[in-house]
Amino acid sequence: MSSPTRSRGTLLSAWLRLRSISGRSLYVLAGLAVAAVVLALVVKDKFYLHVLIMMMFYAAASSAWNIVGGFAGQLSLGHAAFFGIGAYTSTLLFIDLGVSPWIGMLIGGALATLVAGAIGYPSFRLRGPFFTLVTIAFAEVLRILTLYAHDLTKGSIGISVPFRPALGNFIFRQISAYVYVALAFLVIMVLLSLWIEYSRLGYYLAALREDEDAAQALGVDTARYKLVAVLVSAFFTALAGTFYAQYIFYIEPFAIFSLDFSVLLAMMAIIGGLGTVWGPVAGAFLVVPLQETLQAKLGGELQGLHLVVYGTVLIVVVILLPQGIVPSLAGWGKRAFGQREARPAPSLKGNP
Amino acid sequence: MILQAENLTKAFGGLAALKEVSFGIEEGEILGLIGPNGAGKTTLFNVISGFFRPDQGRVVFAGEPVSHLKAPSLCRSGLVRTFQVVKPFGNLTALQNVMVGSFLRTADPGLARERAQEVMELVGLSGCRDKAAKSLTISDRKRLEVARALATRPRLLLLDEVMAGLNPTELVQMLEILKRIRERGVTLLVIEHIMAAIMTISERILVLHHGEKIAQGAPKEVAGDKRVIDAYLGEEYLLA
Numbered sequence: 206m207s208s209p210t211r212s213r214g215t216l217l218s219a220w221l222r223l224r225s226i227s228g229r230s231l232y233v234l235a236g237l238a239v240a241a242v243v244l245a246l247v248v249k250d251k252f253y254l255h256v257l258i259m260m261m262f263y264a265a266a267s268s269a270w271n272i273v274g275g276f277a278g279q280l281s282l283g284h285a286a287f288f289g290i291g292a293y294t295s296t297l298l299f300i301d302l303g304v305s306p307w308i309g310m311l312i313g314g315a316l317a318t319l320v321a322g323a324i325g326y327p328s329f330r331l332r333g334p335f336f337t338l339v340t341i342a343f344a345e346v347l348r349i350l351t352l353y354a355h356d357l358t359k360g361s362i363g364i365s366v367p368f369r370p371a372l373g374n375f376i377f378r379q380i381s382a383y384v385y386v387a388l389a390f391l392v393i394m395v396l397l398s399l400w401i402e403y404s405r406l407g408y409y410l411a412a413l414r415e416d417e418d419a420a421q422a423l424g425v426d427t428a429r430y431k432l433v434a435v436l437v438s439a440f441f442t443a444l445a446g447t448f449y450a451q452y453i454f455y456i457e458p459f460a461i462f463s464l465d466f467s468v469l470l471a472m473m474a475i476i477g478g479l480g481t482v483w484g485p486v487a488g489a490f491l492v493v494p495l496q497e498t499l500q501a502k503l504g505g506e507l508q509g510l511h512l513v514v515y516g517t518v519l520i521v522v523v524i525l526l527p528q529g530i531v532p533s534l535a536g537w538g539k540r541a542f543g544q545r546e547a548r549p550a551p552s553l554k555g556n557p
Numbered sequence: 558m559i560l561q562a563e564n565l566t567k568a569f570g571g572l573a574a575l576k577e578v579s580f581g582i583e584e585g586e587i588l589g590l591i592g593p594n595g596a597g598k599t600t601l602f603n604v605i606s607g608f609f610r611p612d613q614g615r616v617v618f619a620g621e622p623v624s625h626l627k628a629p630s631l632c633r634s635g636l637v638r639t640f641q642v643v644k645p646f647g648n649l650t651a652l653q654n655v656m657v658g659s660f661l662r663t664a665d666p667g668l669a670r671e672r673a674q675e676v677m678e679l680v681g682l683s684g685c686r687d688k689a690a691k692s693l694t695i696s697d698r699k700r701l702e703v704a705r706a707l708a709t710r711p712r713l714l715l716l717d718e719v720m721a722g723l724n725p726t727e728l729v730q731m732l733e734i735l736k737r738i739r740e741r742g743v744t745l746l747v748i749e750h751i752m753a754a755i756m757t758i759s760e761r762i763l764v765l766h767h768g769e770k771i772a773q774g775a776p777k778e779v780a781g782d783k784r785v786i787d788a789y790l791g792e793e794y795l796l797a
Contacts, residue, residue: 405660405669412657415646422606422640424632424661424709 230482234395238388245384252501254380260493261387262448263473267485268394269441270470275480276401277434278414279329282467283340286324286347287317287439289461291446293351296364296456299374306375310447314440321439322432329431332417336431341464348462363457366450375451383452390448391486394441398482410434414480442470476522478529487530491522559584559713559744560605560636564614567597567604574600576768577614582713587735587745589759589776591752593789596765598748599641602715605746606638607631619712632661635712639702639719641748647691651682651701654690658708673708680704680734696727703734713744720751732758752790756780764789 270284295309328336351358370378401407412420413427450456478484499511526533560582567575574597582588603609607628615624646654655673680700699719749755756776764772766788772779
């Protein structure tokens with residue numbers, strides 16, 4: 206059979222095609238960007254700006270997690286490992302060697318990618334829960350190593366990032382500047398997710414998530430594609446680590462390499478819609494304001510009350526929208542307006 | 558010869574699922590594979606298509622020894638199988654299922670979609686393009702299984718009971734689809750229990766029993782073979 210090959214599209218034609226596939230998503234993204242910029246200009250209250258930054262930060266980080274956890278369906282509960290590698294690498298390079306965190310961020314990303322390869326290469330050859338277990342173990346091991354390597358990392362004392370505001374230092378006097386950086390990160394993550402969903406990579410990840418044998422029978426080297434997913438995911442999660450360090454100005458092993466953080470990234474994607482472009486964003490935009498306001502309003506009252514309310518809300522959401530916010534809303538819209546949905550979203554039970 | 562199997566042997570624990578099975582497939586023919594349940598038909602498929610490694614013997618595909626290759630590489634070189642228990646990507650649409658197949662030969666999503674639609678037309682699935690695969694009827698799932706495999710542009714297609722569970726009308730349609738696939742130059746190795754179907758469509762038939770090849774030849778010869786009648790067809794078949 207003949208197999209005509211088409212000339213490679215230019216960046217422009219790729220953009221036009223992306224638009225034709227996901228026009229609605231690009232409008233949503235543009236609207237979101239405008240809203241964030243307007244808020245950054247108008248809002249003066251630091252608490253609300255902080256909530257806005259955290260919403261976009263978690264949306265971006267959870268989108269990074271979603272590449273391997275959602276699109277490829279390989280549950281990681283150790284993304285704190287990649288996050289911490291990013292935070293510690295750029296911070297140590299900045300403090301000890303004076304390297305700009307913008308550059309340190311890329312080096313941290315590269316390191317996290319290497320570690321992801323070391324985790325993914327052996328565990329993706331096996332089936333079952335090995336990948337999940339290895340990710341958890343790796344994050345724990347990195348935390349303990351960070352504690353022991355006291356001379357380098359100051360152990361449990363943690364590291365404070367010196368406040369030297371400059372664009373090149375990735376440190377800003379105006380908190381609103383962090384809104385723009387977080388927004389840029391989120392826009393990149395959404396565009397990347399859209400591209401993955403539309404491209405061969407996205408189809409192959411969906412295929413291996415749904416049925417690994419069938420994917421292999423159709424020529425998909427499943428171990429290789431899972432590995433690609435975790436490498437990309439780890440790289441961008443490490444970038445989130447650098448952002449965190451530059452925004453919070455303090456890192457220490459228990460906060461950075463925490464299982465809670467890994468679970469939070471997964472939970473946001475699951476609540477919002479696993480393996481969908483907008484799921485992690487919807488999840489983060491629900492969970493972060495909830496968490497922050499509850500903590501601010503109820504944190505001083507009965508101890509742990511905010512956690513009880515938080516947990517209750519999450520349980521209600523999961524019961525009402527078992528497939529996640531985005532797929533459920535899309536389903537309602539479809540039934541109400543008779544629209545065709547481009548890509549049915551996977552449920553949590555996607556992998557039998 | 559597009560495919561040659563030489564002395565294929567495969568055991569699971571003490572149970573020999575295949576015992577020194579040898580046969581060849583000519584380019585462009587339809588070879589039927591029959592035998593009672595547990596005869597080793599699906600095991601033979603698994604060995605040929607790279608899901609199992611044979612304990613002994615080898616498989617030569619298009620002149621190259623391929624027993625060491627895994628399924629994805631075999632698929633790329635043109636040897637593709639379907640599954641007896643169909644394995645649709647349930648949460649993807651039918652079209653997206655077939656696109657996974659056509660992505661093997663192109664990275665361009667537009668082209669993959671075009672080619673997938675063409676294949677869906679061929680197997681009569683055009684009406685189900687945007688339905689989730691898990692909501693398809695069993696007949697359409699069987700067609701989807703064939704369409705997906707066909708979209709990878711195989712030279713040799715291994716079909717594992719794609720006619721089981723179909724009603725008589727659907728069966729006739731599926732036979733028509735197989736003929737059309739063959740007309741496109743694809744060689745077929747077909748496992749089937751429905752005798753009327755396999756006897757009409759195959760040029761030659763191979764019979765397995767307890768992991769051994771007990772007969773091979775034109776449908777008429779095989780149907781008259783004493784061992785085949787004893788092992789599989791039964792006396793009634795001759796009378797019918």
